[in-house]
Amino acid sequence: MVPCSAYAVLAADAARAGPSTENVHDARVQSTIQSHVVRHFQAVAEAAARLPPAVARACKTGTDGDREELSTHFRNVVVAWAGVAYLRFGPMAGQARQDRMSLWPDRRGEVARELGQLLASGDPAKFEGGALAKQSPAVQGLPALELLLTDSAAPLGPTDASSLRCKLASAIAVNVHGIAGELLQGWTSDGGWQEKMLRAAPGKEPYESAQDAARALVMALYAGLKSVADDEVKPHLYTTSKSEGPYAKSNLAAEYYEAGVNALNHFYDAMALESSLAGDKDWVKNSAGIAWNIVKSSDGAGGRGSGVAKGDQPSVQKVFAAMTTLRKLVATELSVSAGVPLLGKTRKTK
Structure with a gap:
């Protein structure tokens, strides 16, 4: 088996060779499944x-x-x-x-x-x-x-x-x-979802191409960011909200948020989406980097994340806005440059 880090390098190298080719999508799928999905x-x-x-x-x-x-x-x-x-x-x-x-x-x-x-x-x-x-x-x-x-x-x-x-x-x-x-x-397992994604081909279900498989992963990233923002962060925007965070009775809401955000950030990195960006798109990388730093500096409820100095935590409003920024960048810039646009007509996968 090729080491996980090698897959990430392969995805980046393939992306630089031509972001619309099937080998780019296949490399991205391999990198993400091996270094992130299965491990988690x-x-x-x-x-x-x-x-x-x-x-x-x-x-x-x-x-x-x-x-x-x-x-x-x-x-x-x-x-x-x-x-x-x-x-x-x-x-x-x-x-x-x-x-x-x-x-x-x-x-x-x-x-x-x-x-x-x-x-x-x-x-x-x-x-x-x-x-x-x-x-x-x-x-x-x-x-x-x-x-x-x-x-x-x-x-x-x-x-x-x-x-x-x-x-x-x-x-x-x-x-x-x-x-x-x-x-x-x-x-x-044999015939499992990893195999389905890595052996995508015309006429096969649920993915007829490596592009379809790669799009499913990028869509999961987008949906994950939306879920954390809407379900964990957004309720804290309102002082009248009685919504508890996940596993709050065990005092685990902050740890759950932190683990989820860190996993999403690792998922983002595993797909090497930024490697497909054109040379004039450095602003996308910069904006994404700033947004990730903001969401990782919070506990999702107005408090500070691990390793963040007292008073340096971002407001809930700022965290929610940063997650919105990340979603927009994924949908309008990163998915497009990676050749798997989420907007417009796409093939529906199971």
């Missing part, structure tokens, strides 16, 4: 594998140490998930995996309501032995597990009062692990 789904699968045994230990002992360890493993899955949450096409689009893993934003309070109903039934047969997969996505994933882990009135442990909650927490952890594995296999 591997991180989710590895973190999720540690959840089931951590739940089992916390429920067996009920000690503060084991509960804290469980919280740490939960945090690791959440942060890893932020790194792939915007890759909503391919394996993520099948079998409602996105919502089953993390139903957020949850504007109607479905997670708390349906989790409460499931617990009130008192019937573990509704979620044990794989039965959880037949329930609503609201109770299958990380937000539901978060409610169980953060309920100080009913902490997980070896008591009769915690028995049903522990069984449900265990079922959710196993389900999360399973979904994470399905996503990774969906990308890397």
Whole structure:
């Protein structure tokens, strides 16, 4: 296998040779999948594998140490998930995996309501032995597990009062692990999405050309920027908003934002979109660099990002504007120069 860094060099070299050719698109797809997409789904699968045994230990002992360890493993899955949450096409689009893993934003309070109903039934047969997969996505994933882990009135442990909650927490952890594995296999297995994108050809579904495959990746970048801006940043523009950030009950909203933004920035770099720009487009690089620095200096809610000095954080308004700038640059400049324009007539992919 060619090292990931070599793919990035190949994409840049090919782009300089002629940005509209299929070899450029193919190199860009290879670079992005190998150096970013697969790596981030591997991180989710590895973190999720540690959840089931951590739940089992916390429920067996009920000690503060084991509960804290469980919280740490939960945090690791959440942060890893932020790194792939915007890759909503391919394996993520099948079998409602996105919502089953993390139903957020949850504007109607479905997670708390349906989790409460499931617990009130008192019937573990509704979620044990794989039965959880037949329930609503609201109770299958990380937000539901978060409610169980953060309920100080009913902490997980070896008591009769915690028995049903522990069984449900265990079922959710196993389900999360399973979904994470399905996503990774969906990308890397024979005939998986990685292969579909790398072997695009006329008459093949879902991509008839490397250009189609490259466009799907650029569209994911655009959609990811929009999602973070609209769902995580925009609510903080309004003082009357009661919207909580993702995983706020676990105090993970800032980490989730930071992980998501860093992943999007890495995704952007992996595609080497700037390498396709003409010589008179340095302003695009400069504008994008400034915008990335702004969004990475924030916690998404008006606070400062990691490593940012107190008082140096940008305002929420400035962060939202920077994300808007990045989206516009991707749509009107970078995608066009890369030969995969997002505006106008494009082939729809699954």
